[in-house]
Amino acid sequence: xxxxxxxxxxxxxxxxxxxxxxxxxxxxxxxxxxxxxxxxxxxxxxxxxxxxxxxxxxxxxxxxxxxxxxxxxxxxxxxxxxxxxxxxxxxxxxxxxxxxxxxxxxxxxxxxxxxxxxxxxxxxxxxxxxxxxxxxxxxxxxxxxxxxxxxxxxxxxxxxxxxxxxxxxxxxxxxxxxxxxxxxxxxxxxxxxxxxxxxxxxxxxxxxxxxxxxxxxxxxxxxxxxxxxxxxxxxxxxxxxxxxxxxxxxxxxxxxxxxxxxxxxxxxxxxxxxxxxxxxxxxxxxxxxxxxxxxxxxxxxxxxxxxxxxxxxxxxxxxxxxxxxxxxxxxxxxxxxxxxxxxxxxxxxxxxxxxxxxxxxxxxxxxxxxxxxxxxxxxxxxxxxxxxxxxxxxxxxxxxxxxxxxxxxxxxxxxxxxxxxxxxxxxxxxxxxxxxxxxxxxxxxxxxxxxxxx
Amino acid sequence: xxxxxxxxxxxxxxxxxxxxxxxxxxxxxxxxxxxxxxxxxxxxxxxxxxxxxxxxxxxxxxxxxxxxxxxxxxxxxxxxxxxxxxxxxxxxxxxxxxxxxxxxxxxxxxxxxxxxxxxxxxxxxxxxxxxxxxxxxxxxxxxxxxxxxxxxxxxxxxxxxxxxxxxxxxxxxxxxxxxxxxxxxxxxxxxxxxxxxxxxxxxxxxxxxxxxxxxxxxxxxxxxxxxxxxxxxxxxxxxxxxxxxxxxxxxxxxxxxxxxxxxxxxxxxxxxxxxxxxxxxxxx
Numbered sequence: 001x002x003x004x005x006x007x008x009x010x011x012x013x014x015x016x017x018x019x020x021x022x023x024x025x026x027x028x029x030x031x032x033x034x035x036x037x038x039x040x041x042x043x044x045x046x047x048x049x050x051x052x053x054x055x056x057x058x059x060x061x062x063x064x065x066x067x068x069x070x071x072x073x074x075x076x077x078x079x080x081x082x083x084x085x086x087x088x089x090x091x092x093x094x095x096x097x098x099x100x101x102x103x104x105x106x107x108x109x110x111x112x113x114x115x116x117x118x119x120x121x122x123x124x125x126x127x128x129x130x131x132x133x134x135x136x137x138x139x140x141x142x143x144x145x146x147x148x149x150x151x152x153x154x155x156x157x158x159x160x161x162x163x164x165x166x167x168x169x170x171x172x173x174x175x176x177x178x179x180x181x182x183x184x185x186x187x188x189x190x191x192x193x194x195x196x197x198x199x200x201x202x203x204x205x206x207x208x209x210x211x212x213x214x215x216x217x218x219x220x221x222x223x224x225x226x227x228x229x230x231x232x233x234x235x236x237x238x239x240x241x242x243x244x245x246x247x248x249x250x251x252x253x254x255x256x257x258x259x260x261x262x263x264x265x266x267x268x269x270x271x272x273x274x275x276x277x278x279x280x281x282x283x284x285x286x287x288x289x290x291x292x293x294x295x296x297x298x299x300x301x302x303x304x305x306x307x308x309x310x311x312x313x314x315x316x317x318x319x320x321x322x323x324x325x326x327x328x329x330x331x332x333x334x335x336x337x338x339x340x341x342x343x344x345x346x347x348x349x350x351x352x353x354x355x356x357x358x359x360x361x362x363x364x365x366x367x368x369x370x371x372x373x374x375x376x377x378x379x380x381x382x383x384x385x386x387x388x389x390x391x392x393x394x395x396x397x398x399x400x401x402x403x404x405x406x407x408x409x410x411x412x413x414x415x416x417x418x419x420x421x422x423x424x425x426x427x428x429x430x431x432x433x434x435x436x437x438x439x440x441x442x443x444x445x446x447x448x449x450x451x452x453x454x
Numbered sequence: 455x456x457x458x459x460x461x462x463x464x465x466x467x468x469x470x471x472x473x474x475x476x477x478x479x480x481x482x483x484x485x486x487x488x489x490x491x492x493x494x495x496x497x498x499x500x501x502x503x504x505x506x507x508x509x510x511x512x513x514x515x516x517x518x519x520x521x522x523x524x525x526x527x528x529x530x531x532x533x534x535x536x537x538x539x540x541x542x543x544x545x546x547x548x549x550x551x552x553x554x555x556x557x558x559x560x561x562x563x564x565x566x567x568x569x570x571x572x573x574x575x576x577x578x579x580x581x582x583x584x585x586x587x588x589x590x591x592x593x594x595x596x597x598x599x600x601x602x603x604x605x606x607x608x609x610x611x612x613x614x615x616x617x618x619x620x621x622x623x624x625x626x627x628x629x630x631x632x633x634x635x636x637x638x639x640x641x642x643x644x645x646x647x648x649x650x651x652x653x654x655x656x657x658x659x660x661x662x663x664x665x666x667x668x669x670x671x672x673x674x675x676x677x678x679x680x681x682x683x684x685x686x687x688x689x690x691x692x693x694x695x696x697x698x699x700x701x702x703x704x705x706x707x708x709x710x711x712x713x714x715x716x717x718x719x720x721x722x723x724x725x726x727x728x729x730x731x732x733x734x735x736x737x738x
Contacts, residue, residue: 054628056601061519065586125584125629150563
């Protein structure tokens with residue numbers, strides 16, 4: 001068990017430590033950046049090829065019209081939920097341990113949404129016509145079809161993306177002012193000056209800031225739930241066996257929070273190392289995060305079992321056949337891997353020994369996300385291979401290198417955005433860490449000294 | 455419009471059968487396919503290729519499932535232990551069922567697929583963005599996506615084959631969904647001819663390409679509203695009704711005499727294609 005944030009840490013020290021991350025990170029930073037750019041290169045190449053030749057090169061076909069793109073789209077949308085969970089929900093609950101880590105979680109939300117949006121484009125047969133989905137005024141009075149869950153998706157994602165960018169930005173204003181005051185020249189000075197909106201830290205500004213921040217937080221929570229419910233509706237609203245399940249929306253939301261939490265653990269460990277944030281991203285915080293992840297993993301497992309049970313005991317024979325096909329057919333290895341990584345592996349997080357063991361947590365958190373990615377793929381692919389109609393049966397379809405390349409590259413795209421963000425903006429919230437330290441030191445003063453953990 | 459008004463309209467909309475608010479006054483195009491007559495010769499499929507400018511994608515792309523047979527002949531065998539020759543095969547031509555409550559129509563984000571007043575399920579190629587949600591939601595998998603740009607890059611109609619393209623039908627580029635249209639180009643011409651003479655289209659005046667070439671006459675096509683139409687008579691004899699999800703064949707006393715059914719009726723898509731059950735056990 002490592003030590004928590006020191007209560008007597010000087011405020012100037014906090015500023016100094018965080019601002020240092022904007023200057024010269026470890027060499028590992030540049031290595032990661034380079035790898036990310038190389039990965040994006042692979043994806044851009046694949047996408048150009050696919051755009052030129054047609055969707056056929058992704059090796060989907062007339063009975064398997066959706067594939068990895070949609071699965072990975074759900075994965076990234078899900079990833080985006082942790083930021084909201086950590087910053088908005090825990091903010092309302094006054095959990096102060098979120099303070100050093102929520103900024104990067106919010107950035108993760110924004111960037112994974114931007115990645116998810118790309119998959120919608122990549123997936124379309126005629127992506128140059130994508131604006132048809134938006135209700136724009138036109139002389140022919142042609143509107144999108146408001147009955148279609150894909151249109152709801154468009155609205156939900158656009159709203160969620162703009163709100164979370166706003167949330168991230170508003171929460172960063174006091175810190176941007178600190179950056180502005182500590183840098184004397186160059187493009188950064190201009191950027192911070194414009195972005196900090198003339199923040200001076202007056203009482204009036206702080207009061208308005210608190211209210212704004214709280215309002216956006218309250219707005220964002222139901223939005224986050226609705227976004228993934230709507231993504232779930234893309235499936236639940238259709239008549240495909242395996243998708244036509246009422247419990248899909250809560251199941252998707254739980255899965256989203258789950259993969260988001262696992263991703264926070266991964267990024268926590270990477271940032272802690274790359275930007276030398278050992279002082280702020282402490283092990284007690286990690287411990288709370290791991291416990292949260294464990295709880296959500298169990299909720300996800302429960303909902304998974306509920307879904308299987310309702311299919312098994314329901315009267316829909318096609319859906320039941322589909323479930324058996326998943327567990328025994330050509331996709332069975334992936335299905336059981338999903339069960340193992342998603343439900344069995346997180347059990348080890350219940351043990352105290354593993355809750356702060358960073359190397360093990362790093363590997364486990366990545367494996368959890370592999371499991372969650374498999375979960376999305378196991379929703380998409382098997383349903384097409386065993387639908388209502390026998391013509392589609394026994395045709396399992398393996399994605400081509402073009403699909404894999406784009407999926408692979410999306411991780412590079414996300415990493416690039418994230419790493420650039422961490423270099424340009426403070427990825428640990430300075431003013432909130434100060435608050436946290438201040439409140440804790442006050443609490444220490446009024447409390448008789450007790451041995452053990454705080 | 456008050457809120458109560460809005461809610462009442464919505465509940466009406468929820469309760470109504472999809473065709474109730476669009477009564478088919480003049481035309482309701484429908485088909486019946488006699489599986490007893492079908493020999494699985496694939497002439498319908500070939501005629502459809504010629505009539506509707508379907509790209510012939512070649513062996514390799516066909517094997518990858520990228521084909522465009524708007525009407526495909528499916529083969530089924532009974533699992534009764536008999537060897538191949540004795541076992542025979544059953545054929546089932548599958549095409550777009552032109553459902554009255556089509557699952558593809560509700561999910562298209564841009565409304566590229568619509569229900570026409572004639573009861574057709576139409577596809578507007580110019581509007582399609584290629585989300586393929588319609589295919590995902592189609593239980594019959596009767597929709598075909600243009601995975602490649604066949605006309606230009608794949609050169610599926612090299613000289614002089616482009617001479618036989620049907621000028622009444624568009625050639626589709628990559629990224630759009632297409633499917634059987636009941637030869638809508640023929641219907642339009644017949645309707646406009648009839649209108650100029652001040653009458654309705656007569657039964658037999660318009661044929662689909664697949665119907666035209668079927669050597670055994672297994673396919674009938676016509677206007678279900680017309681009491682004299684052959685299709686309407688067949689539907690009536692078989693006691694198949696458009697707006698029902700359980701037909702007499704499943705419920706009536708004399709069910710053994712009835713042969714008419716529609717595929718996956720329990721999904722309540724209300725297809726416009728009726729199949730007549732096969733009587734002969736084996737051709738050999």
